[in-house]
Amino acid sequence: MQRLSVNQWTVRSWGVRELTDGCARHGIEAAGLWREPVAEFGLAHSAKLMRDAGIRVSSLCRGGFFGRAGWLDDNRAAIDEAAALGAACLALVVGGLPDNSKRLSAARQHAADAIAQLVPYAEDRGVRLALEPMHPMYCADRGVLSTLSQALDVAAAHPPQTVGVIVDTFHLWWDPEVMAQIGRAGREDRIAGFQVSDFLMPLPADVLLGRAMMGDGVIDFGPLCRAVAAAGYAGDVEVEIFNADVWAADPDAVLTRLKERYLALIANEMDIISNKLSETFR
């Protein structure tokens, strides 16, 4: 349980205080925060509350959307917020095609350029930017980086402590190269976060809500979890679920279920490898 983190959007009705209290009640030691509820509660208040409660901020969600007007100022603000919260990374959703454009390769180049522009600012503040490759069904409207390989190629131009990637099971499970690329991400010291949720079939009408509780979808978590552990990732494992049923349920019941599934499907798999690794290097 020590590495389990709950992403705030999983228990979306909770503000920062409810989330902190909920984590304490359930023995969860880390959380991924969202900027909107943090702003609502107050940035300094949020940072103090998390610190006093001893809860690690595994990520701040989210920067990116580099196709939107004002992206530079907005991302600098997000970096400042991540620094204030001591977040392990700032998750970046790089954005889709800009309005009225179909030029995918130009949009990808723009994303790479935008990252490059943010790096010095992030470096100065000690914040790690985390590129999140997204499922190809979101390529047009949310993320023109679709594979871990692409994200690692963009990250390669920058120091690993400032630009990493997020390995998200929902986004990457289908990728024929994902196992090899997780290994590469480990060797290149780029894994800034590991997010888990399942992939629902059939997809709901709004495909943004196609995530599910681990075990309720089609993903075989074992190989992915073992690969991430074998790649040397020792950070928090964040459960991020956008799902109408999960959002409609009692958040405490969601956390109870989430812990069960995490222990059965995720932690066991990762521990096998982590224990082997630590034996090897003892």
Place this chain on the structure above:
Amino acid sequence: MQRLSVNQWTVRSWGVRELTDGCARHGIEAAGLWREPVAEFGLAHSAKLMRDAGIRVSSLCRGGFFGRAGWLDDNRAAIDEAAALGAACLALVVGGLPDNSKRLSAARQHAADAIAQLVPYAEDRGVRLALEPMHPMYCADRGVLSTLSQALDVAAAHPPQTVGVIVDTFHLWWDPEVMAQIGRAGREDRIAGFQVSDFLMPLPADVLLGRAMMGDGVIDFGPLCRAVAAAGYAGDVEVEIFNADVWAADPDAVLTRLKERYLALIANEMDIISNKLSETFR
């Protein structure tokens, strides 16, 4: 217009006779047929009708679904039908995860094994099997081959005249490697078919109907069409659209619109390259 083919499912309300008549009315010289309407009209009748009308069968849809019981007999029947129709290829939707299994790599291996099992039968009958890599949102339920690279890797074990691939803009537009892999497919003589349709955003509630008329979605057809032409593909260009609005419209109006869009967005792009190639080799 000489290379334009209309896939029967684009004008789904039409049986084989209506399709043949429609192609004649619109000056379309090729069609992709589906097994169900062919069976309804009769295989021999369908073959004779197409032959007499001088309409090429650019593909027969579809074999595959290797996870289903009875797949071997069903695919052999599909091969026989493709042979009787003189189809340029039999399109294979390899299928998703088998019931109650999440073992993706096993499903991929099963697809490769099933292809290998079908090759001698297809070879004997002079039928070309065409692997269709499918958009990753269909990975679990329709196609565990998601990229052109994967499909080419599976095809590599077999002679190119018996196993090829279908390049489908809807399925592949997002793939960061698609341009390079189209080039590879050309060099390895594997392009058995080129299917075009657009990718609708936002996706409809049933993501199977996320295809659209060229120009109505997010795909930039120019680079893809030029790449396919540059790869030396000289076969038919099949327009395959699964879309509730297209299906609800008058099929003749659909074909009129389809020809306009094909000429403006597809043929022009391909002709530029094809003309350059033929000048080079004159």
